[in-house]
Amino acid sequence: MEQKKRGIWFWVVNILIAAVVLIFIIQNWGKVTFNFLGLKLEGFGFLVFLVIFVLGFLTGWLWAYFRGRRNKSKGRTSDDVHYLEE
Numbered sequence: 001m002e003q004k005k006r007g008i009w010f011w012v013v014n015i016l017i018a019a020v021v022l023i024f025i026i027q028n029w030g031k032v033t034f035n036f037l038g039l040k041l042e043g044f045g046f047l048v049f050l051v052i053f054v055l056g057f058l059t060g061w062l063w064a065y066f067r068g069r070r071n072k073s074k075g076r077t078s079d080d081v082h083y084l085e086e
C-alpha cells in the first residue's frame with residue numbers, strides 16, 4: 001500500500017512541475033535580445049533561460065567531477081573522516 005502512495009505522490013509532483021514549466025514557457029514565449037561582449041543574441045526567452053540553466057548544470061557537474069578525480073588521485077574521498085587524537 002505504501003508503494004502505491006509513493007507512486008501517486010511521484011506523479012502528482014511530476015504533474016505540478018510540468019504545469020509550472022508549461023506556464024513558464026507560455027509566459028516567456030516572446031523574443032529577447034542579449035548583449036554579451038559585443039555579441040548580440042536574439043531568441044525566445046524560454047530557450048535562452050534553458051540554455052543558461054544547462055550551462056550552469058554542466059559547470060556544476062564538471063566542478064564536482066574534477067574535484068572528485070583530484071581527491072581520488074590523492075587517495076582521499078569525500079567520505080573520509082579524520083579525528084584528532086588527544
